[in-house]
Amino acid sequence: MLPSQTSSPYQAPVTPLHPAPAPVRRPAPWLPMNRAEMKRLGWDECDIVLVTGDAYVDHPSFGMAIIGRLLESRGFRVGIISQPDWNSAEPFKALGRPRLFFGVTGGNLDSMVNRYTSDRKLRSDDAYTAGGEGGKRPDRCTIVYTQRCREAYKDVPVILGGIEASLRRIAHYDYWSDKVRRSILADAKADLLLYGNAERAVVEVAERIAAGETAKEITDVRGVALFRKVPEGFTEIPVDDIDSPDEGARRTGFDTVIRLPSFEQVEKDKDAYARASRVLHREANPGNARALVQRHGDRDLWLNPPPIPLTTEEMDAVYDLPYARAPHPDYGDAKIPAWDMIKTSVTIMRGCFGGCTFCSITEHEGRKIQSRSEASILREIENIRDKTPGFAGVISDVGGPTANMYRMACKDPKIEAACRLPSCVFPDICPNLDTSHDDLIRLYRKVREVKGVKKVMVASGVRYDLAVTSPEYVEELVTHHVGGYLKIAPEHTERGPLDVMMKPGIGTYDRFKEMFDAAAKKAGKKYYLIPYFIAAHPGTTDEDMMNLALWLKKNKYRADQVQTFLPSPMATATAMYHTGVNTLKAVRRGGNEAVETVRRGRQRRLHKAFLRYHDPENWPLLREALKSMGRADLIGSKPHQLVPATQPGAAKASARNPSGRPNSRARTFTTKGVPFPKGPKGPTKKR
Incomplete structure (x- = not known):
């Protein structure tokens, strides 16, 4: 029979998450493992x-x-x-x-x-x-x-x-x-x-x-x-x-x-x-x-339909539970790298309405932002100060899946409840979205006032397309919450892959960089932006990667580490990778919009090589590709060219090996003397 409204997953009573007013027993120091x-x-x-x-x-x-x-x-x-x-x-x-x-x-x-x-x-x-x-x-x-x-x-x-x-x-x-x-x-x-x-x-x-x-x-x-x-x-x-x-x-x-x-x-x-x-x-x-x-x-x-997001009071109840805030004692002195990275960080919100197709946040946490109260966040920072051995006064991150969506929401709950769009910010920021950063700015200022806290960092990904709507936020961020460099994720420069990713154009990054640099200059700081880019994403052609490499060289960026697209389970981009179909558009039997996919090992290596255009080990592959693309004009040592025509030390290697057959020494390169401009270095984002 048809379930009643009270037993329907659409209208089932919401179970509150506030802890019981009279606990049955005292919390365990750690949940038992033996x-x-x-x-x-x-x-x-x-x-x-x-x-x-x-x-x-x-x-x-x-x-x-x-x-x-x-x-x-x-x-x-x-x-x-x-x-x-x-x-x-x-x-x-x-x-x-x-x-x-x-x-x-x-x-x-x-x-x-x-x-x-x-x-x-x-x-x-x-x-x-x-x-x-x-x-x-x-x-x-x-x-x-x-x-x-x-x-x-x-x-x-x-x-x-x-x-x-x-x-x-x-x-x-x-x-x-x-x-x-x-x-x-x-x-x-x-x-x-x-x-x-x-x-x-x-x-x-x-x-x-x-x-x-x-x-x-x-x-x-x-x-x-x-x-x-x-x-x-x-x-x-x-x-x-x-x-x-x-x-x-x-x-x-x-x-x-x-x-x-x-x-x-x-x-x-x-x-x-x-x-x-x-x-x-x-x-x-x-x-x-x-x-x-x-x-x-x-x-x-x-x-059943997705879970109802937690209220602020429920989020507070979850994060106020009596965590030991440390690894179980059975591990002794062995370091747990993930713990070392987050032990002085604070989660202030969940969810993301960005809808990036390669990301799993939407599928897991949902689009609706769930935020904690200022009081709960401040209590956790005090706990970090009081319970973290060797705490040096630095909060390593105040953020979440994104750094600057705290308390953002649709202006009209009825519109929000009816919306089926996958993103609130693509292709443009929805006019129904409240993008005010005022609550977040106020939170930053209160966090900095906590006794015993010397510095509060923002290390989560900043949505720069939102940040440019608030010059006051950018100034607050740069003046007080950046330490040397800030990592952000434009992901690409070309419109083709960006449209498939549902990411803003590189012009928005340029506007953010202008604001960032101006705020750093005003604060008397020398800070760098470290942009993340991704290789071999669906919708990306060889020409797109070549143009990205040229942009990187023009802007003097050299990525130490780069990430090739990894098709994680259930992501929209993974569906595109597998099917070759743009699932952002209507999908029917036959006649669907095709998406360029990079599946072969050599092409994936090529796209990754374009991101590391400055690495001599990639130059042979890039030279071969540029010739086949009809862009041999980009081979040479002039400033506008992408890769040199010869390998470093090639003449000496040839003299040591007159037969011309490859050997291990000939394959060992050095960047010494390579006429490439230096710029800020930094790893790309792991997904």
Whole structure:
């Protein structure tokens, strides 16, 4: 029968996240990782055991710490199994049988993104592991961990969460296997999947299981994916109707569900995959999103609408939980690189309405900005000051997914609830968007006044297209919150790839740089902007990369490290990479707008080489490419030319090796004496 409004995921009662007024028990110093710690706490069992691919750091920048402390605040006994040996089920029995369920997460990153480079090469290190040691988690660790949990206690429910599960919640293209894979819920054989920031969902699921419901009976919680039949009375909308002119008016209501192409269809038909991706991203606004259903074999995968964003009070409650703000003592003195990087940083907001197609923030956290109060942020800074060993008075970052979207929102809640656009700032800033930086400027000034704080940095990505709307913000930022250089991400200079990325034109960067330089001069500072660029993104031609290289040389930029596009699961750009179709436009059977994709190894290397035009090791490849492009005029030593005609030391190498055959010495180059102008150096952004 048709669910009532009270049981519908569209209108289910919102579970508040404020901690219980009278805690059942005192918070644990750390959530226990072994039986000895459980015994000290007086526990004979855990209600919930969280299994994670990261080292356990009890800090609100680590997902398992947030979920664990939140469940603890609701009276649940929560234990953590961190980076278990996955070769047997025994490590998954370390805390005994959980009374309610296992919660499994791959960690703060997708395990494949964490373990492999954009060139599919194995990484030797892992920033989320003690000592930075690589190899402490398996490939697709969410699947492996779930299987071991089942082997350990086959009758205990398993619930998936975290970014790996979130970004693989439907059938998705997997770059590392170069094929479309089923929903991770199907491959892991778990009971439920919680996607997005799942605080509200995990509390409701835990409380309902504790009250006697089975996991598979919990069908009406937002942000939940599960296998179920489409209930009687629901109207199914074919995916091909989504872009019809009257679709928005006809196809709304609490009793509708959109039928995506099945896994079997999207596996074989790239146009079907492109349609599924377009619909998934259109149905991302919690104010109007409808449930999605996708057939996998003989079962229907059901995705309830996205979770309702947290209020400021709820965000404060999450970040005010009693975190130890340190790695678990079991790690001893071993450094955890990710912890070292964020231990004096503060998250002030979540979400991003930028909609960059290569980024996973929108798919995971959503477009709506969720901001903390000034009071909560100031309390955390005081905690950092008081609890961080060796604190030197520097807050390393005040930001979030972006630095300067704090408290920004649509001017009209009704327009916001009805909007299906993927970005609020592309192709131009929406006139309904309130871009005031006043709240953020006031926050910066209050943070600087905290006793014991000497410097507050802003290291998160600044959206310069928003910043140029507020000269006062740029001046505040440069005068007080920059240390030597500021990294920002224009990503490219050419309109073709920028349109596919949904990024502003390079002219906006130029305006920001003028404002930045003027503010630095006024403050008597010598600061640099370090722009990030990306190679081999869908929509990018060889000519685009050549023009970007010429821009870099003209502006005297030399990137030390560069990033080649990595097709992360479920991102819009990944759908374009896989299908060759522009999913930002209407997608139907045949006749879709094509997108240039860079898939071959040599072309990917060429695009990366253009970003490092100054590296002699790239000159042979660039010379060959420039000749084939009819741009041999760019080969030479004149200021307007991109690469020299010969390699450094070529004459000496030829004299040492008259046969002309290659040898190791001839392939070893030095940049000494190369007539390239020097400029500020800096790494590009890792994604």
